Amino acid sequence: MKPVLAILGATATGKSALGMALAERLGGEIVNADALQVYRGFDIGTAKPGLAERARVPHHLIDILEPHERYSAGEFARLAEEAIREIQNRDRLPVVVGGSGLYLRALFEGISPIPVADPAVRQRLRDRLGEGGEGLAELYQELRGLDPETAERLPAGDTQRILRALEVALVSGKPLSAWISSQPFGAQRIAATRIGLTLPRSILYDQIAGRVARMVREGWVEEVAGLLARGVSPDSPAFQAIGYRQIVQSFEGEWSLDQAIEETVKATRRFAKRQETWFRKEPDVTWFSAQDLDRQILRVLEHVTRSGLGRAYG
RNA sequence: GGCGACGUAGCCAAGUGGUAAGGCGAGGGUCUGCAAAACCCUUAUCCACCGGUUCGAAUCCGGUCGUCGCCU
Numbered sequence: 001m002k003p004v005l006a007i008l009g010a011t012a013t014g015k016s017a018l019g020m021a022l023a024e025r026l027g028g029e030i031v032n033a034d035a036l037q038v039y040r041g042f043d044i045g046t047a048k049p050g051l052a053e054r055a056r057v058p059h060h061l062i063d064i065l066e067p068h069e070r071y072s073a074g075e076f077a078r079l080a081e082e083a084i085r086e087i088q089n090r091d092r093l094p095v096v097v098g099g100s101g102l103y104l105r106a107l108f109e110g111i112s113p114i115p116v117a118d119p120a121v122r123q124r125l126r127d128r129l130g131e132g133g134e135g136l137a138e139l140y141q142e143l144r145g146l147d148p149e150t151a152e153r154l155p156a157g158d159t160q161r162i163l164r165a166l167e168v169a170l171v172s173g174k175p176l177s178a179w180i181s182s183q184p185f186g187a188q189r190i191a192a193t194r195i196g197l198t199l200p201r202s203i204l205y206d207q208i209a210g211r212v213a214r215m216v217r218e219g220w221v222e223e224v225a226g227l228l229a230r231g232v233s234p235d236s237p238a239f240q241a242i243g244y245r246q247i248v249q250s251f252e253g254e255w256s257l258d259q260a261i262e263e264t265v266k267a268t269r270r271f272a273k274r275q276e277t278w279f280r281k282e283p284d285v286t287w288f289s290a291q292d293l294d295r296q297i298l299r300v301l302e303h304v305t306r307s308g309l310g311r312a313y314g
Numbered sequence: 315g316g317c318g319a320c321g322u323a324g325c326c327a328a329g330u331g332g333u334a335a336g337g338c339g340a341g342g343g344u345c346u347g348c349a350a351a352a353c354c355c356u357u358a359u360c361c362a363c364c365g366g367u368u369c370g371a372a373u374c375c376g377g378u379c380g381u382c383g384c385c386u
Contacts, residue, residue, distance in 0.1 A: 011350075036350060046350085072347035102349050112346055153345095160352040161345085168347095180346055201341095242350045266339085271350050277343060 001190055002312045004084055004094040005304060006033075006108070008279060009197035010272040011099055012207045013290040016049055018197060019097035020057055021297050022304065026095075026313075029058040029087045031080050033098025033107065038065045039238035041227055044220040046241055047211070060087075067227070067238035074114070077106040081190070093313055096192070101278035110188025114179045117167035125163050125170075139166060147175030193307040195300055196285040198276075203291065208268045212243065216261060221247055242267045 005022065007015050019030050032038070036046045040063045049059055060083040065071055084094040098104060105111075128134050140162055144151040146169040154161050168176040199207065224247040228234065234248045243264040250260035279285065286303055288296050304310065 034350085035348090070348075073349070074347040076347085100349060102345070102347090106346075109346095114347065116347065155344085155353055158344095158353045160348070164347080176346080183346095185346070237348065240348070240351065244350090267350080269340095273341085274343095274349090274351095278345080278349095 001084070002088055003191035003193060003308050004031075004096055005309055006096040006104065006192045006194045007197065008033075008097075008099060008101075008104060008194060008282075008285065009290065010199075010204060010275040010279075011047075011268060012204065012211050012272065013197040013199055014293045015097050015099065015197055016047065016053075017293060018195070018297065018300065019095050020049070020053055022300065023057045023093070023095045025301060026093050026304070028093035028095040029060065031083050031087070031094050031096045032059060032061040033076065033080065033096050033100060033103050035071060035076070035100050035103065036238065036241040037062050038071055039063075039067050039241075040065065041067060041223075041230075041232065042238050042241060042244065044215050044218050044223050045243040045247075047215075065238075067232045067236040070237050072116075073100075073102045073106040074111050074116075076103045077111050080107045084190070091313075093309070099275050101275065101282065105185060108190050108192050109185040110183065110190075111185070112180050112183045114168055114176065115172045117164070117171050121167055121171050122163070125166055129159070129163070136162065139163070142166060143169070146170075147177055149177035150175060191308065193304060193309045194282075194285040195304070196279060196282075196287040197290040197293075198287050199290045204272055205269055208272060209265050212261060212265050212268065215243070221257065224248060225251070242271060 005026075005028065007019050007022070009015050022028060023030055030049075034046070036042060037048045038061060039046070042048070048062060053059070054062070061076070061079055064079075080096065084096075087094040096104070096107065125139065129136060129139060136159055137156070140151065140154075140156050143154075143162055143166050147165055150165045151162075154165065156162075165176045168174075168179065172179070220243065224244055227244075228248070228251070232238070234245075239245055239248065246260040246264045246267065247257075249255060250257045255263070288300055290296070
């Protein structure tokens with residue numbers, strides 16, 4: 001497969017804007033590598049590109065799921081690869097834009113073909129964990145028996161991963177560690193020219209606060225109210241999105257709207273920090289300052305044409 | 315000016331004689347299908363300051379400074 005262009009970086013650094021600009025100049029189409037922009041109706045708080053942007057440049061993997069549907073790194077990797085193939089068949093340049101490190105890794109390095117767990121099994125494990133259940137320690141012990149390698153790796157408090165590892169072993173009869181070693185990351189690569197956007201922490205945090213405030217002005221709270229009124233369950237996967245949760249909690253009286261907004265800003269800051277931690281050790285990323293983006297675009301363009309991409313898409 | 319309360323980390327705060335809880339914030343990190351998730355680690359050689367009592371003081375006593383409240 002021919003190489004693609006990828007734009008990554010923490011939230012609120014301007015990835016979408018840069019992606020648009022590059023796609024327009026290079027004859028590209030955007031492949032969204034974001035876990036929440038896939039949900040219909042979750043627009044403002046996910047900073048989803050608007051209809052105007054999408055009319056100017058084709059976007060893929062946006063608005064493809066209903067809020068109750070589940071998405072995942074593996075699903076993303078499959079869909080993204082398909083989209084990339086189609087775009088390349090049209091002789092256009094795929095521009096992958098996103099901030100989720102795992103999703104990007106799954107796409108570019110290939111993710112092990114681990115079977116999706118049976119929801120019934122997941123529910124049963126949840127029940128065993130819950131009130132009057134055995135508790136996490138017991139489940140962790142069980143995992144030690146079924147998949148000692150993974151148990152060794154995981155901290156005893158990581159409920160989410162312990163459950164997942166048990167799920168895989170129970171459903172497939174093969175431990176997660178075996179699935180992984182049969183096709184580790186890196187076994188199936190898609191070449192990419194990776195552009196990273198970064199900002200000094202204090203500026204990034206200002207940016208985040210400003211963006212959340214703007215989203216609220218643009219009707220974020222009303223959007224959330226509308227989703228609930230339409231019957232979207234607050235327990236839907238889509239409501240895992242930062243801000244949406246907090247706003248729902250303010251509706252439920254847990255805190256005031258101002259507090260919800262403040263909590264949203266905080267959660268976004270923590271998220272951005274985690275993204276930076278992930279990307280920091282990611283190899284083969286050429287970093288550009290997100291300050292003064294307009295002027296950076298020329299430098300990025302130059303870098304892109306000099307990279308393998310210029311040749312591949314002559 | 316008088317009286318009273320208070321002064322513990324960037325913020326909030328517990329601790330009232332035995333050698334500084336916790337929360338928030340911040341920073342660092344882990345990551346194979348929930349990833350905008352989940353999890354882990356670090357963050358006060360020291361309790362406004364000075365002196366005293368005591369084997370031992372953030373804790374008791376005196377003074378100084380500061381903050382707040384009430385009174386004049």
